[in-house]
Amino acid sequence: MTVDTKEAGTTRIRKLDVLALAGIALAIIVAMTVPADKLQGDVQRLMYVHVPSAWVAFLAFGVTAYASIAWLRSSKSSWDSIAAASAFVGVFFTGTALASGMIWGKPTWGVFWTWDARLVSTALLFVIYLGYLALRRATPDPIDRARRSAIMGIVAALQVAVVYKSVDWWVTLHQQSSRDSIDPALRLSLWVSVFAFTVVYIGLTARRRALIEAEEELRRRRTAATTVAGDAIAAPDLGEELRA
């Protein structure tokens, strides 16, 4: 990474931070001022953090799958770092979707957790992508790591479809999609939140990607330095003397 590209990347991330902050501020203001839901009252306002979290998690895992396919086709390391960064951020947003869903579930369903198909499939999605991140940490060689995680990044994306269709395939306590029946004012507020969360996702992924690439560069330099130093102090080959 050259100084110019590093500075350009930092400037881009800072611009995204400003846009994300403005988006979050707008999303909170709109979510707090939009009329309350007729049935649930004010507690329904949790929808404006729960649904965008789930949406961004799906987006993140979709990007991971796309970047994984792109790496398998091109072997460019940039695709691997995009896949890894997006999966990391996706795991984070799956966590916030689960947490906000549990907080919403307690006052509406009476329980924080129930063994419902949507909840269980989402928890499974969370664990699968934690496994993806663990696989990356457990594989030191960059090429092996990229290949193995690319395959897992593609296969794991199937679970996203399972989570999405779980409310249709099984009888669940979780409601089905209300995309078409939602009140226009509530829908507008939801879209503002989705926009803000998407910008946050892009900013976090860009920052995580920069960190992955910087850590890889540091590791490469240190490995090279260790190899040179190791060569310099390597013990002499005593094979011939011992054989003599």
Next chain:
Amino acid sequence: MPDGILGLAQAATIENPWSWVIAGYTIVYGSMFALTGWLWVRLNRVRRELDQDS
């Protein structure tokens, strides 16, 4: 959102709904800011080490 009798019955008797809303927003947005801060600190540290190495 509730989609059945249990959900509607619960929704009708929600006490202090704002406490749940504030808890949810604090966790989601709080963790978002915490993650951004953590990534920012780590990235700066690694870049500093890279600068020192070069």
